Amino acid sequence: MIRFENVSKFYSVYGKRRIILDRVNFTLRPEISYGIMGINGAGKSTTLRLLAGVEEASRGRIIRGQRVSWPIGFSGGFNPKMSGRDNLIFVSRIYGEDPRQVLEFVEDFAELGVYMDMPVGTYSSGMSARLAFGVSMAIPFDTYLIDETLAVGDARMQKRCQELFEMRRATANIILISHSMEQIRTYCSQAIILVNGQAVVYDKVDEAISAYRRLNG
The missing domain is CATH 3.40.50.300 (P-loop containing nucleotide triphosphate hydrolases)
Known part of the structure; x- marks a missing residue:
């Protein structure tokens, strides 16, 4: 409620x-x-x-x-001076999740490679969106908030986003x-x-x- x-x-x-x-x-x-x-x-x-x-x-x-999640794809909560990895660890701890599991999930999904250890402020908008979408899906919420964006990236990435989103919808509302x-x-x-x-x-x-x-x- x-x-x-x-x-x-x-x-x-x-x-x-x-x-x-x-x-x-x-x-x-x-x-x-x-x-x-x-x-x-x-x-x-x-x-x-x-x-x-x-x-x-x-x-x-x-x-x-x-x-309740933050809006999917919202990257405004990331500290631009911290690396993607450190941001994920910080968010994981706030929500009581295992940082190792969240990192493994997002690294596989976002495909940021060496950029995971670089400051988020150096990311392109697409990279930030993939990181934000990945961590949104890595943490299980009862309700997901979506502001227009159901997927990010190119056609292949959008397909992966859609598959992840449908998986979460099986146990959550939007x-x-x-x-x-x-x-x-x-x-x-x-x-x-x-x-x-x-x-x-x-x-x-x-x-x-x-x-x-x-x-x-």
Whole structure:
């Protein structure tokens, strides 16, 4: 279970407050995979970061009764001055995982070779994405957060990502941001629409898609 209780999120932009979420309340059940929809700027990525704990709410509280991932492919949590290996060890210890198992998994998947022992700040964007995706899949979560990106890299790497993702989905749920209605239908059984600082939860994906299309109509 994940619950938002009177959650507000706002930023200061040029001295003015920009409200993203305004006293939002909703509960996400652990056995359900959810899609998050909304027009550009509605706060989808911000909501995902709040779910992950990457950012804190400005007001209210978020209760997580399950193990929630950071957004898959998100590399912003890596220390750019530390090597890929040291970053993985650090993350493994935070989540109580065996660093040796995580390293073995990610080294096999990410195929970074000698770069595993070089500072992450020297990585290309593709290398950082492979490292981030690998560690996301190496650590078992109850719920995986996905901001559009279901795979990274070239065609061969994307196929490997998809296979790993399907393996994790067998024992976990997802919360997915996507502009693709087919992706939402494929992976989610319920959906959330963000509009005007509020979050509306729909029990049926097709009803959510119809409402989303009206917003864009």
